[in-house]
Structure formats: C-alpha cells, structure tokens
Amino acid sequence: MHALAGDERIPIYQRLADTLRQSVITGALKPGDRAPSENFLSDEYGLAPGTVRKALDVLVGEGVFERFQGKGTFVRRPSFDASLFRFFRFRGPDGEFRVPESRILRREIEPMPGHVCVALEVSKGTPGISMSRLRMHEGTPVVAEEIWLEHAPFAKFADMPAEEIGALLYPVYDRECGRLVARAEETMTVEAASREIARLLRIDAGAPVIVIDRIAKGYDNKPIEWRRSRGRADQFTYQTEIR
Amino acid sequence: MHALAGDERIPIYQRLADTLRQSVITGALKPGDRAPSENFLSDEYGLAPGTVRKALDVLVGEGVFERFQGKGTFVRRPSFDASLFRFFRFRGPDGEFRVPESRILRREIEPMPGHVCVALEVSKGTPGISMSRLRMHEGTPVVAEEIWLEHAPFAKFADMPAEEIGALLYPVYDRECGRLVARAEETMTVEAASREIARLLRIDAGAPVIVIDRIAKGYDNKPIEWRRSRGRADQFTYQTEIR
DNA sequence: CACTTATACTTCTATATAGAACCATAACTG
DNA sequence: CAGTTATGGTTCTATATAGAAGTATAAGTG
Incomplete structure (x- = not known):
C-alpha cells in the first residue's frame, strides 16, 4: 500500500487524479492501455472506492481516460489529426x-x-x-x-x-x-x-x-x-x- | 415525501435529473433561481445524499445548473446572446x-x-x-x-x-x-x-x-x-x- | 466439437454516515 | 453603533458497504 504524493491541503481525489495523469505524461500509461482497476487503486492507496471513482471522473472529464463498463478504464487515444x-x-x-x-x-x-x-x-x-x-x-x-x-x-x-x-x-x-x-x-x-x-x-x-x-x-x-x-x-x- | 416518476428501469439519479430538468422546462424554476438544496431533495424523495448529488452532477454537466459552495445550486443564466x-x-x-x-x-x-x-x-x-x-x-x-x-x-x-x-x-x-x-x-x-x-x-x-x-x-x-x-x-x- | 453455464473480473448504482469548507445572517460585545 | 462571534444553512470531501450490470474467459455438458 502506497501513500499519495502531493500537497496535503488539496483533496485526496485530486491528488490521485494528478498521480494518474502524471503516469500518462511520463508514458508509463500509453493511449489504449488499461488503467489500474478501481478496486486495485482503492487497495493500493488504502482509499474508499468512491474516492477512487471520483478521481477517475476528473480524468474522464478531461478526456484523458475513457471508461467501459465491464471492460475497464483506458487511456483515451487522441485522434484529432483529422x-x-x-x-x-x-x-x-x-x-x-x-x-x-x-x-x-x-x-x-x-x-x-x-x-x-x-x-x-x-x-x-x-x-x-x-x-x-x-x-x-x-x-x-x-x-x-x-x-x-x-x-x-x-x-x-x-x-x-x-x-x-x-x-x-x-x-x-x-x-x-x-x-x-x-x-x-x-x-x-x-x-x-x-x-x-x-x-x-x-x-x-x-x-x-x-x-x-x-x-x-x-x-x-x-x-x-x-x-x-x-x-x-x-x-x-x-x-x-x-x- | 414524494415518489420519483419515470421508468423504473432507468437509474434513480437519472430520473431525478429528468424531474429537475423538467421543472426548468416548464418554468417552475427560472434562470437565476436557486434549486432545492441537496438535503431538501434527499428528504423529499427519500434518497441518499450521494444519489441526489449525482443527479445534480448530471445537470451541472449539461449546463442547466451551476453550483456555489455555501450558497446553493442555481439555474444557470444562458447569456450567450453576445x-x-x-x-x-x-x-x-x-x-x-x-x-x-x-x-x-x-x-x-x-x-x-x-x-x-x-x-x-x-x-x-x-x-x-x-x-x-x-x-x-x-x-x-x-x-x-x-x-x-x-x-x-x-x-x-x-x-x-x-x-x-x-x-x-x-x-x-x-x-x-x-x-x-x-x-x-x-x-x-x-x-x-x-x-x-x-x-x-x-x-x-x-x-x-x-x-x-x-x-x-x-x-x-x-x-x-x-x-x-x-x-x-x-x-x-x-x-x-x-x- | 459446439453450446451452455459458471466464474471472476470490471464498472456502475445506491445507501448510510460523518465531518470539512464555505457563506449569509443573527446575536452578542465592547 | 461598529466589530466580532455564534449559528444554521449550503455544497464538498471521504469513508464503508452492498449489490446490480456488463464483459471475458474458463469449465462443464450434450
């Protein structure tokens, strides 16, 4: 179980969102990859599932992730060249x-x-x-x-x-x-x-x-x-x- | 305490969102008006606060409502004429x-x-x-x-x-x-x-x-x-x- | 082998509870 | 009366729990 990095004053779900976004920036998660599941993340960081879900909501809203029920949460493929x-x-x-x-x-x-x-x-x-x-x-x-x-x-x-x-x-x-x-x-x-x-x-x-x-x-x-x-x-x- | 209208098969939070959107359509709620508070709605319909909040999330996402912490949730004034x-x-x-x-x-x-x-x-x-x-x-x-x-x-x-x-x-x-x-x-x-x-x-x-x-x-x-x-x-x- | 069923995993919905953060206003104090 | 403090309202964050709904795969069945 890992601790969550970042300024303690900002909400946990924001810090988790930042962490996940960062792993997309560094390339640890690439477009098309499946992100860790909600259960995995809540275990990994010792958080309630609702908190993890809210973090993912943020990234989905930003267009970084997209979700598919039953399949998983994936890094969105930005295909706007066209x-x-x-x-x-x-x-x-x-x-x-x-x-x-x-x-x-x-x-x-x-x-x-x-x-x-x-x-x-x-x-x-x-x-x-x-x-x-x-x-x-x-x-x-x-x-x-x-x-x-x-x-x-x-x-x-x-x-x-x-x-x-x-x-x-x-x-x-x-x-x-x-x-x-x-x-x-x-x-x-x-x-x-x-x-x-x-x-x-x-x-x-x-x-x-x-x-x-x-x-x-x-x-x-x-x-x-x-x-x-x-x-x-x-x-x-x-x-x-x-x- | 009122029951929630609509098809039982669709989620409660969606039906609540539909209900609230409808009251904007009919004019019961007008732009600038404050919507019923989250607590009021959860009492009124006998729902958990989280469910009510999710319904409001939908309407905020649609641009129908906007929220101000400590003040309330208001019908957004569409001011795009300019x-x-x-x-x-x-x-x-x-x-x-x-x-x-x-x-x-x-x-x-x-x-x-x-x-x-x-x-x-x-x-x-x-x-x-x-x-x-x-x-x-x-x-x-x-x-x-x-x-x-x-x-x-x-x-x-x-x-x-x-x-x-x-x-x-x-x-x-x-x-x-x-x-x-x-x-x-x-x-x-x-x-x-x-x-x-x-x-x-x-x-x-x-x-x-x-x-x-x-x-x-x-x-x-x-x-x-x-x-x-x-x-x-x-x-x-x-x-x-x-x- | 083809088809069905069970399973394990995923996200999604919903409940219940507690307190923090923020805002407006009433009550109090000097 | 001006400034401060308390109070009650609001949204916001976070926890814990339970089960539904959807997907993929393994196991079983004829």
Missing part, C-alpha cells in the same frame, strides 16, 4: 470522411521566427525544423500547411527519409521522437489568398482562405508543434454548440 | 466586450421559406415573422442579420412597437412570449459579400464575410428562432480547443 478536415468535410463516395493524402514540399533546419518561439515556449532564435506540406483530396489540393518543430527533440525526424513519413505526422512524432500529442489549441481567421497560396490551392489570388493556427500540446501541456493551415474558404463549414 | 460578437471581438476602450447597438430595418409576416421550416420543425408554409436587423458598434455597422420566428407563438412580439425592442431579443422572447432560449447550434461558413450585404456593412462587394447560421433552442430542445448573421471576415477570430 479534425481540421472534419471542418472541410472532404468525404469519399461512401460518405465517410477521408484523411487527405499529403506531400511534404520542403523540410529544412533554420532558426525559428519570433512568434513560433513564443508559441513553442523556447528562447528566441532556437533552431527548428521548418516544413511546407500540401494536403490533397482526390488529386486536388485542399490545404497548405507551414509546420515548425523545435529541432533538438525532433532531430531524428529531421533525418528521416521523406518516403517513411505518412499522411499523419503525430504518430511519427510519438514513435520516432517520443513526443505524444494529447490536445491542441486552434485559432481561426480568414484572409485573402496570397499569390503563393493561390498557386498551391489552385484558386484566384485574393479569394478568401481559412487560416487555422494550431499549437499541439502534450499531456503535460507543453507545446510540441506549431502549424498554420490554409484552405479555400468556399467549402469550409464549422459547427458548434453554445449555451 | 457570444457571436465575442468571435468578432468588438471591445470598448476599457477592454470589455460591448453589446452592439441594433436597428431593426424590417419586420413582416409572411410564409417561412422551406429551409427555415425544416430548422424550426414546422410544416411547410407556416406563417412566420421575418426580420432584418443591423448591428452597429460605435456607429459603424458590424453584423447584418436575417431572423425568422414562427408567427403563432410570437404574435405578441409581431405587434410590439419597434421602440420597445432593445438590443437583445432573447429577453423579449422570454418576457413577452414565454419562450426561453437555453442554447443554440451554430454553423459557420464564408462567402463573398453580395451587393446588398456590402452596402449594409460598408465593404466592397465580393469581400469575404463570415456567415453564421444559428438555431436557438429551449431547455426542451425545441427550436425557437432561426437566424443568419453576416459580418466582415477581416476582423474575425475564433479560438477553440480540440482533443
């Missing part, structure tokens, strides 16, 4: 959403610009990996992306041959560099297409484009990747509920 | 958000178009109230709106003198017609400004505008109002978190 394209709604003939093909146009190592350094919380001038990527749907370009990564933790990624990089980057970050993306913050704006963007997306210069800036973060809330995506605005829809 | 304009971020000199002034340009009774009938879940050709409204911020127009209401429940609103209608419509719907808006669904797209819209918003025809379609709904989830708002896209930002 979320941007849910907005753009590119569907195949069967009505299902498609992950677009992607082509990396450029990948270089250079000092990161100021606003990226701020977003990634590193000191100014830190070397980074700069990428341009074009995402295609059935042969037609739909989204143009600029991506920045801090070079040091992603050195292995920088050296990978382009053929080994698939349509989704986040699994590669995890597998090759041990950087796991858990969530992201996005800011959406509209601008007129520059000549460069118009050429890539095959639209008229000055036509409206949706710009989505994304900062991808880990379970520890530390920024991992900066990304700016531009797509033609005429097939863009975004739905939300407010209250 | 939310659309939070996206547009018009702030006063003090940095606070401003509710823009509004001018009703037109208000007529006519059959509702098909897509509005679908959205408001009424049969085709039902008479409705059609409004055009222009919202201004410090003298400059920022958002142009088309609004549709079913005529029958809002007959009193149709007859109101324009001077009595303020900048916010939802409080009027509640006060005059007993229709309380609890939440809304919004869909956002981008289009080029028509000549009509360009004139209203004082921008160039063809310039990008944000279009937000909103269906406002009551606590019972029944649609109340259909609204299409158009604002200039060049000062639009929207932030969200995904995971």
